[in-house]
Structure formats: structure tokens, C-alpha cells
Amino acid sequence: MATTYSNDAQRRFVSSRALTADTTLTPADSGKTIFLDAVGEAITLPAVADCAGVRLKFIVTAAVITTDWTITADSAKIYGSVTEAGLVQLSSAETTITLVKTSKATFGDWIELESDGTNWYLSGQLSVAGSLTTA
Numbered sequence: 001m002a003t004t005y006s007n008d009a010q011r012r013f014v015s016s017r018a019l020t021a022d023t024t025l026t027p028a029d030s031g032k033t034i035f036l037d038a039v040g041e042a043i044t045l046p047a048v049a050d051c052a053g054v055r056l057k058f059i060v061t062a063a064v065i066t067t068d069w070t071i072t073a074d075s076a077k078i079y080g081s082v083t084e085a086g087l088v089q090l091s092s093a094e095t096t097i098t099l100v101k102t103s104k105a106t107f108g109d110w111i112e113l114e115s116d117g118t119n120w121y122l123s124g125q126l127s128v129a130g131s132l133t134t135a
Contacts (some may be wrong), residue, residue, distance in 0.1 A: 018061075019043065030054040040067035040101060045113070045120065048077045052117030060099065060109040069099040071113075073120055078134065080122030082111060085129040091122055094134040104131040 016033040024044040025034075030051075034043075036058055046054070058071070078094040091097075099105040109131060111124030126132055 025056065027051055027054050029056060033057045033059060035059055035061045036065075036069055036099070038062035038065050040065055040069040040099070043069065043071045045071060045073045047074045048115055048120060049117060051115035051120075053115070055112065055114045057110060057112045058099075060105050060107060063107050065099075065101045065105060068101050069105070071097040071099075071111075077119045078113070078122055079119055082122060082124035082126060082132055084126045084131055087129060089132065089134075091134040096135045097122065098133045098135070100131055100133060104128045106131075 015031065016035060017029065018035045018037065019041050020037060020039070022042040024046075026046050027050050030053065034056060045056075073095050076093040076095045078097065079092055081088050081090045083089075097111065099109070099111075106127055109124070109126040111122060111132065113120045113122055115121070124132070
């Protein structure tokens with residue numbers, strides 16, 4: 001007789017996406033880790049009203065980037081904070097996040113955005129001060 005083991009926990013594999021060109025994300029990208037290469041892309045977030053429960057993570061995969069990455073929302077709905085070189089940077093009612101070139105944003109730096117359908121909430125860790133700006 002075979003023994004069957006069950007567990008309420010399921011193993012979850014997070015899908016990923018490597019960007020190599022400007023792109024517009026959709027709610028279907030929720031849960032994905034977006035890998036950012038050495039060439040900065042313009043990334044447009046889906047409309048926040050369509051994104052309750054959407055979570056996106058962005059990770060820098062290059063030591064030196066040649067152009068900035070920009071992540072843009074449809075309105076000034078980005079709130080939250082990131083830690084840059086040990087210091088907290090706050091963001092309130094922002095539309096655009098920029099990960100800055102010139103040896104600032106680098107390997108392993110990451111940010112995450114999560115939406116409740118009204119706002120995007122920002123968190124992250126960056127190695128060098130000035131790696132991220134918001135506007």
C-alpha cells in the first residue's frame with residue numbers, strides 16, 4: 001500500500017520576464033519578476049484601476065547600465081519608500097520611477113510595486129544613493 005502525503009501549502013514558482021525593449025505591462029504580468037538589462041527601457045504600468053492585487057518586481061541584472069529605466073503609471077498614484085545605501089527615500093503621489101544610470105543602479109538592486117486598485121505601493125533596496133528618482 002502506497003502512502004500519500006498531502007500538505008495545504010503549494011509550491012509556487014514565480015514566472016519571470018526579461019525586458020530588451022520598451023514595453024507596456026498588463027495585469028497578466030502580475031507575480032512576475034522583471035529582469036532589467038544594461039539598456040534602459042521605458043516601462044508603462046497597466047491602469048491602476050485594473051490592478052487590484054497586482055504585484056510586480058523589477059531586478060537590475062547588469063553591473064553598468066547605459067540609459068535610465070523609467071517605470072510610468074497612468075496617474076500620480078505611486079506611494080511608498082525604498083532604501084538606498086541605508087537611507088530611506090519616500091515617494092508620495094508620483095507618476096514616474098527612474099532607475100538611474102551612471103554606475104548607480106546596479107546588479108541585484110530591486111524594486112517592487114503592488115496595487116490595491118487605487119494606488120501603486122513601492123518598496124525596494126538599492127545599493128547606491130541616487131539610484132532611484134521619482135516624479
